[in-house]
Amino acid sequence: MKLSVSIIAYIFEVVLLIWFFGCIVTYRLGNVLLVEGMGIKSAEFGMLVAYIASILLRVVLPQVGNWFVLAVLVVWLVVQYFCHWHFTIFGATPEKIRGYNRCFEGSLCIVPRREDRLIPDFYHIVLHILIALNLVLLCLAL
DSSP: OHHHHHHHHHHHHHHHHHHHGGGTSOEEETTEEEEOOOOSSSHHHHHHHHHHHHHHHHHHOHHHHHHHHHHHHHHHHHHHIIIIIHHHHHOOOHHHHHHHHHHTTTBOOSSOOOSSSOOOOHHHHHHHHHHHHHHHHHHHHO
């Protein structure tokens, strides 16, 4: 059982890695924008490098790497919460909401944007689900 959970965890780590790569390059589904890539001179690229390093460490030295991946995922989820969901749950200033909506205005939204709450776009909803799923799978694999 533990081996199969570990394999599933590795698979979803790669899925998350591929999905998050969209923050570096731009992902589109035909003419629909999923996410605008920020390039290699961005905080997102730093996060990508940290995540790749943690996965490589997990493969080479699982006793240490497992905990490193866990730490990266927890920090990443906390950052994502305070960049997105905190303002969805508790609201934000009109300036914050306008700026967020302007930043992601061309991206695919499955929940309509609002003036009183920050609503994450489709790409970020999937990203956050994948981060949380990876946390759960890694904990089960440990």
